[in-house]
Amino acid sequence: MDKIIEKALEGLEKEIGQDKIMVLATRNNEGVSARTFNVYTYEGCFYFVTEADSNKYEQISKNSSVALSINAIQIRGDVTLLPHPCSDLNKEIISSMESELPHHFDRYKGDPAMRLIKITPAYANFLSMKTGNGYVIDYKEQTAMPIQHEM
Numbered sequence: 001m002d003k004i005i006e007k008a009l010e011g012l013e014k015e016i017g018q019d020k021i022m023v024l025a026t027r028n029n030e031g032v033s034a035r036t037f038n039v040y041t042y043e044g045c046f047y048f049v050t051e052a053d054s055n056k057y058e059q060i061s062k063n064s065s066v067a068l069s070i071n072a073i074q075i076r077g078d079v080t081l082l083p084h085p086c087s088d089l090n091k092e093i094i095s096s097m098e099s100e101l102p103h104h105f106d107r108y109k110g111d112p113a114m115r116l117i118k119i120t121p122a123y124a125n126f127l128s129m130k131t132g133n134g135y136v137i138d139y140k141e142q143t144a145m146p147i148q149h150e151m
Contacts, residue, residue: 008135008144009044012126015073016041019101024048025067026059033059039068040097046077046119047093049085049108057081057115066119072134073126075119082116084108090116 016022018040025034035056040047046068050056060066060079068075083089085108093116108114120139125147127134132149 002142002144004135004146005137005142005144008137008146011128011135012073012124012137013041013044015126015128016070020070022046022068022070024056025069026056027063027065028059040101042093042096045121046075047097048117048119049114050117051111051113052115053113057117060117068119071129073124075121075124077119077121077123080118080120082118084112084114085116087116093118 016039020039021036022039023034024037025032027033033055037048037050037056061081064079066077066079068077085094121137122139124137124139125134127147127149134147134149135144136147137144
């Protein structure tokens, strides 16, 4: 992997951290919806839990293109709908989440309507609010371009 994209991806992960409240934007035939949710990052992707009968779940099941935002970070990506968070299929990601965020999924274990959602980023741009330095990242092309803004 190119050093610039490596540095950009590390910087983005550092800026977001774990268990952050982000804004998720989805779209359906009636328009765009935006709401806040807690996100967990794992191996370059973003994860969250929602109910299978929610508007959010319905919208992303019909249109898998979503956008995320927090501070000076904007991300576009594609959703993969996964089964219940405690499903054997999700064992690796949940194990990682529970080691970093103990008891985070305790409230979901008994609710069969819960689903794990994976967002694979396609494009991101971000600035550090401290330094004004950041990157534009194209995940598909595996490229990154440094950007700077006076703070």
